[in-house]
Amino acid sequence: MIDGFKRALALGAATVALAGGTVLSSVGIASAAPSHHGDHTATRHLDRSRCHMVHGYWIRAWRDGRRGRHGHWVRVWHRERLVCRHHRR
Secondary structure: HHHHHHHHHHHHHHHHHHHHOOOOOOHHHHHHHHOOOOOOOOHHHOOOOHHEEEEEEEEEEEEEEOOOOOEEEEEEOOOOOEEEEEOOO
16 A cells, blocks of 8 residues: 555656646746737838837638638738838839
């Protein structure tokens, strides 16, 4: 009975260690990933007086059927973005 208890305790400890390692590694990956929300570093050279943010919106798009299935309508989200008017020369 003692051997079964030790085995169950060791198995439980190993499970907790694996789960903890998975959580810590996923947190490390998430914190290391760059965040591009609202970052417009590529457009710093633009004249900001000509730019404005367009809010995100939903559109309906037709998706063709695959493998003998019929197509159907899907909703697609277009996220907000920076839109600039071009200078006419």
